[in-house]
Amino acid sequence: MGKLILAASLGLTCLLSTATVALAEAPGTEDPNNWPQYNRTSNAWRYSPLDQINKDNVSKLSVAWIAQGGDITMGIQETPLAIDGVIYSITSGNRVAALDAKTGQEVWNYQPKLDPLTKKVLFSPYSRGVAVGDGKVFIGTVDGRGIALDQKTGKEIWQVQLTDFANCHGCNFTSPPVVAGDMLTFGSTAGELATQGKIFGVEAKSGKKVWEFNTIKDDPKSWPGTSGKYGGGGAWMPGTYDAETNTVFYGTGNPGKDFINEDRQGDNLYTDSIVALDPKTGNLKWYRQEIKQDVWDYDSAYEVLLFKKDGKDLIVHMNKSGYVFVLDKNDGSIENIWPVSDLKNFVKDIDKRTGELIGRVELPMNQETLICPSTFGGRSWNAGAYNPNTGLWYNNVLDFCGYLKPVAQKDDPKDYGTGHIGASDFGRLVMAPDGRKPGRLDARDPFTGERKWTHEMDVPGFASVLTTGGGLVFNGDPTGILRAFDADTGKVLWSFNTGSGMRSGIISYAVAGEQYILVPSGWGSYAAILLPALFPQLEKMPAASTLIAFKLPK
């Protein structure tokens, strides 16, 4: 009998191994037990193929462990990584920790001594993730450094100052670098800063800076006169590394001053663009600008998804305006453009073939103009998730507007706390004029925009979405409610109150044969400051910095 059980077990093991190998060949399913990079796989789908937790049993999910991330200032904004039974986490002020993925027990931690100037600058102490490779954990710091730690011990291996932090209006890193072969690429904050945002190429082994790419093109036609000197741009979210073409794709930030285009009457390249760079040299392979001469703060900094479809290599990318650009991966030519919402008035439309803005609305100085979507965008920076089984891309949609009022402003890169935006604020937020709900979770075809289902929300979502092989979609909201949806229908199958709002990335991993859902909870960022004007229920939302791991009970 014992031999029979052993034989059956071996057979099952072989079957499972075979299944794993077969799965590993499908895009988005490689390395199924881990979440080894910011968007899990190099196609940036945020899809975990794990299916132990599924539609039939998700209602039984229970808390496995809880860990505290430390400082709660501006909340927890990270997408943690999970590699071979270890969680790599970064929280406010660049505190990095390695945790046992089964228990949440801390293995090591590291916190850099930050420049005191970080207390004055606009985008700090945001920490959105780490990168892991070559036995090291890499971070970009909120004072403009790249740092490498030993993956096993957390001891510092090298560090390099990349931005001229004090002289560039506090430009820094709020997101992790991208591991691109033996190189790292770091994208700096800019946009609202009086600076020229850059992407840096650094040797992963030594920390030596090899190149920098200026997102402000040195071209008087694009930037007349001195308008490019503080043109902004930058690349403040992680790019996507495509090993097949040895290319790193980044989305860039908006031009400055955000709401005034009087002195920058050109295209303002390479702001609001996708740039395709050679990670060895920083050479530009191609670019596609999504918003020319932006005056509405519609960055292109969000995730770059890669697909193979009908023999074509495609990119799907959402601009902050809510328009989604479907591009040829090899040259950036346009395949399609579609909007996530019909609540848009900054243009009448964007030409689906040429990308031209049709009927753009300009902003007169010293007057309020109603612009939809607001400067939070048609979606915030928190990523969507694509499930290859349903063929659907799940995104939070923000359906509210803002009144923008440009006013004259002096350039001052030493005035760290004041945005280089040409206004007194980021816009007075208002609900949509037609009275619709202000947010929803949408499931759409990523190439056509056709909507399969939607889940309306009274307070829109500001966290990154997770979708899984168990046919589920997980989404968190600013009031702290985590929900699991049926990926096919949008039916809510389970919910849990995490105690604070979510502005972070939900992941899934497996260790010792058990699947976990890991949720960072802790409301923060400028969303926590600005949104209570429109959503009073968020005014008393407690801040936190908590990691909550869920699994099925044994």
Next chain:
Amino acid sequence: MMYKLVLMTIACIFVGDAAYPQEDVPNLKDPTMIAAGHDLFLQKQCSRCHGEGGKGGINLTRRALDPRSVFQAIADGRMGSGLRMPASRDVLTDEEIWKATAYVMSISQQPK
């Protein structure tokens, strides 16, 4: 002696933000000062978080504020409830900070 030292220490903690004696506080009800403070409030984008009239995400109009605490928050920044207000001491003079304080006091609830 020790008792006096402890008493003084406790007193210092409780008036910790009273960096300016009462006589140094300018007339915060002066309309000219309030108007100048409003201009600074907009220029330095205090309105970004507090709204143009103080009714933004961090609403000032429903708060009872102390002028010295307001001065100190503008000068040195403030952390609370997980949120961070940047410091402005290097970009505003004391005189300007008092003007901004005057405007903030004019829109907040006055202490009873």
